[in-house]
Amino acid sequence: MPRPAPLHPTLARTVPFLSALAATALLLTACGTERTGAGNAGATTAEPSSRTQVDDPGKDGVRITSLTLPSVSPAPTRSTSVSAESLPGDSGISATYEVTNKGTETLTYSVVFTFMSADGGAMANQTATVRDVGPGKTVRGAVRAGELPPSTPRVTQAKVLEVHKVPSSEAPAAAGTCPASGIRVTADQGDAAMGLRVVGLRLDNCGKRDYGVDGHPLLELLGDDLKHVNGIKILDGGGEITPGSVDDKQPGPVTLRPGESATASLVWRNTTEFGTPVNVPYVRVRAKAGADPVIVTPNLDLGTTGKLGVTAWQKDED
Known part of the structure; x- marks a missing residue:
């Protein structure tokens, strides 16, 4: 049997918990x-x-x-x-x-x-x-x-x-596919530095019509059992979590033409003081009121802070 032509090797990322390469099909x-x-x-x-x-x-x-x-x-x-x-x-x-x-x-x-x-x-x-x-x-x-x-x-x-x-029915769409709604919502792997956590949300208009949002994504925090988690205050913007450390622009109307995208950020600290630390594995995201929900898995290690900030949707610059 002939040997297949060599492919360009890709270094497998060795990181805890979250890396990405998957077996599908x-x-x-x-x-x-x-x-x-x-x-x-x-x-x-x-x-x-x-x-x-x-x-x-x-x-x-x-x-x-x-x-x-x-x-x-x-x-x-x-x-x-x-x-x-x-x-x-x-x-x-x-x-x-x-x-x-x-x-x-x-x-x-x-x-x-x-x-x-x-x-x-x-x-x-x-x-x-x-x-x-x-x-x-x-x-x-x-x-x-x-x-x-x-x-x-x-x-x-x-x-x-x-x-x-x-x-x-609420899973993020597979790469290269577009939901019937024409809108794809995903979360990135996040970034952590000195206790500050930031996870990006991305909204892609993969459909054939313009799509408009105005303000912040709508969030529901879910536990391991996918039930609602109480006791966490969701803040508009990240300023109360980390003043000046995230791109926290004022909310306003955003219109996405087909092929355009917008981003927002989840911002929190994992400070642990008195009380029981709270971990939230799942977040149900709606791009706006009435939009189809998508459940992402940012693994929010909120510590005892009881707070999560979410920035407003901002259109990606070309």
């Missing part, structure tokens, strides 16, 4: 089970690899079922054939997983997997988004660790680090 199979795969069919073998079954209790309906490792530590420029069909330049390390929806509504999952060394240190985190898992259904897929620097300790294990699941 769902394929319906028999017995009510779906499968999602990742990789490039036709990859050839450059080094022997071993696949080990994993007895993993998992987390929130997600568990790892097997781990594939090269027999020796791979050089970052070599291609290794694995169960996930690795790409040239890939480390050859992968894990297969399954997601089982034990609930009563169709859910979309965002799962962070961590690949670890023998001492438990995280060598790479990867995120997989598994969409539209029906009640009682199981979806199987694979996720690769990606390319690792040559000095990375040998990976020997993997686990499910974090699971977010939201009703598919």
Whole structure:
């Protein structure tokens, strides 16, 4: 079998909790089970690899079922054939997983997997988004660790680090798709510095008509059970949280033509003093009153501050 043409390697980001590379592409199979795969069919073998079954209790309906490792530590420029069909330049390390929806509504999952060394240190985190898992259904897929620097300790294990699941009807749209509303709302990975947290919200007009907003996004804070979280004051603007540290312009009407975007920011501090710290994993966002809701997962570690600031929508400059 001919060796595939080499692709430009991409360095896998090794950050805690949130990184982004996902295995998608769902394929319906028999017995009510779906499968999602990742990789490039036709990859050839450059080094022997071993696949080990994993007895993993998992987390929130997600568990790892097997781990594939090269027999020796791979050089970052070599291609290794694995169960996930690795790409040239890939480390050859992968894990297969399954997601089982034990609930009563169709859910979309965002799962962070961590690949670890023998001492438990995280060598790479990867995120997989598994969409539209029906009640009682199981979806199987694979996720690769990606390319690792040559000095990375040998990976020997993997686990499910974090699971977010939201009703598919309120999940952010997949990249490259446009909801029926013509409006796409997403959140970025955020920024943190000396206790200050900032997460950006983005509003894209991917439809065919102009779309207008005026003022601040409408927010509802949700706990792990997707129930309303009480006791947090949502402030218009970020000035009370961090005066002068965010682009906190006055609210006003914004009209987005097709293809145009606007942004806003969630701003908070994770200061912890007296009381019980509050963590809010989910935020239900409406671009304006009457707009379709979208649930994003910024993981607000609000400490004991009891405050969250949100800036007004501002049109992106060309």
